[in-house]
Amino acid sequence: xxxxxxxxxxxxxxxxxxxxxxxxxxxxxxxxxxxxxxxxxxxxxxxxxxxxxxxxxxxxxxxxxxxxxxxxxxxxxxxxxxxxxxxxxxxxxxxxxxxxxxxxxxxxxxxxxxxxxxxxxxxxxxxxxxxxxxxxxxxxxxxxxxxxxxxxxxxxxxxxxxxxxxxxxxxxxxxxxxxxxxxxxxxxxxxxxxxxxxxxxxxxxxxxxxxxxxxxxxxxxxxxxxxxxxxxxxxxxxxxxxxxxxxxxxxxxxxxxxxxxxxxxxxxxxxxxxxxxxxxxxxxxxxxxxxxxxxxxxxxxxxxxxxxxxxxxx
Numbered sequence: 001x002x003x004x005x006x007x008x009x010x011x012x013x014x015x016x017x018x019x020x021x022x023x024x025x026x027x028x029x030x031x032x033x034x035x036x037x038x039x040x041x042x043x044x045x046x047x048x049x050x051x052x053x054x055x056x057x058x059x060x061x062x063x064x065x066x067x068x069x070x071x072x073x074x075x076x077x078x079x080x081x082x083x084x085x086x087x088x089x090x091x092x093x094x095x096x097x098x099x100x101x102x103x104x105x106x107x108x109x110x111x112x113x114x115x116x117x118x119x120x121x122x123x124x125x126x127x128x129x130x131x132x133x134x135x136x137x138x139x140x141x142x143x144x145x146x147x148x149x150x151x152x153x154x155x156x157x158x159x160x161x162x163x164x165x166x167x168x169x170x171x172x173x174x175x176x177x178x179x180x181x182x183x184x185x186x187x188x189x190x191x192x193x194x195x196x197x198x199x200x201x202x203x204x205x206x207x208x209x210x211x212x213x214x215x216x217x218x219x220x221x222x223x224x225x226x227x228x229x230x231x232x233x234x235x236x237x238x239x240x241x242x243x244x245x246x247x248x249x250x251x252x253x254x255x256x257x258x259x260x261x262x263x264x265x266x267x268x269x270x271x272x273x274x275x276x277x278x279x280x281x282x283x284x285x286x287x288x289x290x291x292x293x294x295x296x297x298x299x300x301x302x303x304x305x306x307x308x309x310x311x312x313x314x
Contacts, residue, residue: 007031014038015184022047036064036072037184043079050080058104061090061097063207068180070100077104092230119233119267122240125248126274127260129286132253136164139223140171141279142249143201149218150194153203154235156224164223165203178204209234215241222250225259229266254285 009031012021018041025048042048056077064070086105090097101108119125130138143151155161158179165177176190176199194202195214202208203223209231217239226232232250239246250271252260264270275281 009033012038012042014041015188018042018045018047036069036076039076040072043076050076053080054084056080056084056086058086058088061088061100062092062094065094065096070096073100074103082106091234092228094228119236119248120240122244123236123246123248125236125250126272127250127252128274128276129252129284131282131284132255134282135223135251135253136167138251138276138279139164139221140168141276142221143168143173145276146219146247148200150197150199150216151201151219151221152208152214152217152238153201153221153223154209154226155203155205156227158205160224161203161205168201168203173201174199176202178202178208180205180207206231206235209238214238216244217241218246220246220248222248225250225252225256225263227259229263232263233267252286257286 007030008028010021010024010029011033012025013035014037021038021042022045025042043050058064058073061070061073064073086108088101088105088108093101128138128142139153153164155164158181161177161179165175168175176194178187178190182190190199190202191214193199195216206226208214220236220239222232222235226235236246236248239248250260260271281287
């Protein structure tokens, strides 16, 4: 394409009708930005072809993995000529993405930009050791005693997110749920409702840990310790944004201690351990291993900590 020509770009995505997108594609396009599901739909409808693609960009591949889109990505790549340049971007490289990269790239050059290993200075974060069977009770107690505007709760699995959201609703909390099994319409409704204040709490998997524009999250709670240390930094980075302050809590049971220690090695610091005053804790060996700090209190123990007070802000 000559430098003087105008570059035509188009966007195709789900959640809207097909008519306008089909019409735009018929007129021709130089750059196409697309979500995997809608792109496959249009290909199956023969509304377009990828035979002339010269450059393929796969962006935020780790998020597509979290959302279950990698099989769709493979189907799309198979429809594009191998005589192309391919660029693959990902914040992390778990084994699934390494296998995809080995399949889709030819003689690649690896470019690494420094990984952020420390939480933002505007975020105060702490660990709450607790017996596994008391995790949800401690979560409810923290929400009841914490002065929060909006809380984003991370779970490791989709099933866990659904379960915790259901229990929170029974506890009279206004809750949204976000994970890869939700439909596009359900995801949009959850995000918009959380942003507008319709929902005070959103329970999500790591699909929400990066790439989403959610302003004003005052608290992040890791109900499950993340498997990958870098995900911890991404998760708690959902609060304390745009120079605002935020708090992040991580509920940790004994079996999650190795994952927590991996996070501390990754960020190069020990995360403070806290106990919630007057909570009827069951014994856990974590209290013995952290006896030097177990006397610190989140509430009423003489420690100043942003956002903690009795009652909730509405």
